[in-house]
Amino acid sequence: MDRQNGLYNPRRSKSALRPLVHAARTGVAFEAETSPVMLRTFVTPNHAFYVRNHAPVPEAGNAAEMPLQVGDKTANYLDLLEKHGKATLISTIQCTGNRLGEVAEAMGKDSYFEAAPSGIGLISNAEWGGVRLADVLKEEVEKKWKGREDNLHVEFTGLDGFTKSIPLKHVMKRSNNVLIVHEMNGEPLPRDHGSPFRLIAPGLVGAYQIKWLQSVEIIEKQSDSPWQTKFYTFHDGTPIKKWPHTSFITSHENRPCMAPKVLVVLLLFETTKIDVLL
Numbered sequence: 187m188d189r190q191n192g193l194y195n196p197r198r199s200k201s202a203l204r205p206l207v208h209a210a211r212t213g214v215a216f217e218a219e220t221s222p223v224m225l226r227t228f229v230t231p232n233h234a235f236y237v238r239n240h241a242p243v244p245e246a247g248n249a250a251e252m253p254l255q256v257g258d259k260t261a262n263y264l265d266l267l268e269k270h271g272k273a274t275l276i277s278t279i280q281c282t283g284n285r286l287g288e289v290a291e292a293m294g295k296d297s298y299f300e301a302a303p304s305g306i307g308l309i310s311n312a313e314w315g316g317v318r319l320a321d322v323l324k325e326e327v328e329k330k331w332k333g334r335e336d337n338l339h340v341e342f343t344g345l346d347g348f349t350k351s352i353p354l355k356h357v358m359k360r361s362n363n364v365l366i367v368h369e370m371n372g373e374p375l376p377r378d379h380g381s382p383f384r385l386i387a388p389g390l391v392g393a394y395q396i397k398w399l400q401s402v403e404i405i406e407k408q409s410d411s412p413w414q415t416k417f418y419t420f421h422d423g424t425p426i427k428k429w430p431h432t433s434f435i436t437s438h439e440n441r442p443c444m445a446p447k448v449l450v451v452l453l454l455f456e457t458t459k460i461d462v463l464l
């Protein structure tokens with residue numbers, strides 16, 4: 187394993203070396219789209235799941251060791267799991283940047299997106315296993331915040347400093363299935379995907395699925411982190427929460443031997459949720 191200033195060097199992470207399943211987009215921070223061929227199955231294999239990092243992958247330790255700050259208490263993830271039980275759910279993650287290449291092409295110089303153009307592969311689907319956050323926060327909310335739930339937010343911070351917040355009301359609604367997960371497709375969460383645990387907030391864009399989760403804090407205003415107020419926002423500064431999931435026929439590849447028109451693009455502006463509670 188390569189380390190740089192105490193940080194894992196994601197440029198040398200295994201996923202960076204999988205040209206058949208990933209198209210590497212940037213080195214540090216590592217970013218890779220899933221190859222269309224690997225999107226043919228309902229659930230995306232862990233090794234082919236797209237990767238989107240904003241910083242080098244932090245050194246986080248395992249689920250038993252890594253402390254999780256919940257409000258003003260330090261919790262042990264495994265204790266939380268034992269106390270509240272394991273929830274399993276299939277949920278798609280899609281980066282807001284998915285298919286920006288086509289958007290940029292369609293909008294030409296009018297395109298206001300700053301991100302580098304991407305193909306169709308900043309989307310993947312997996313089964314996640316972990317603990318329901320509404321259960322974890324229930325006691326604290328009842329003790330400290332009773333009656334004020336509607337105006338509060340939950341701020342999530344990853345070990346790499348990446349921070350965003352979600353309204354408390356959304357988190358506490360059990361049917362929204364906001365989870366802290368340690369399992370991805372029945373295996374321990376891989377490092378590239380936030381090991382030992384990450385947030386899964388079904389129906390919200392990729393940026394809310396905070397990896398290497400370090401702290402969960404109830405706050406009175408939305409997070410003032412740049413990830414909430416500057417990046418992943420609309421022009422007026424409103425955070426982008428939902429984004430249409432898009433479908434794409436992946437059985438034909440856009441190879442030079444095939445007329446480009448054969449590559450039929452299906453844009454299904456369906457609901458953003460394609461998660462199924464098991």
Ligand SMILES: Nc1nc2c(c(=O)[nH]1)N[C@H]1C(S)=C(S)[C@@H](COP(=O)(O)O)O[C@H]1N2
Nearest residue numbers: 236237238239240281344348392393395397
């Ligand atoms: N801590 C942390 N969490 C993060 C990010 C990050 O850079 N740091 N990137 C976010 C973005 S923008 C996306 S699209 C998803 C990607 O998750 P994946 O790499 O597991 O596909 O993670 C989100 N969670």
Ligand SMILES: [Mo]
Nearest residue numbers: 281282392393
């Ligand atoms: Mo993203």
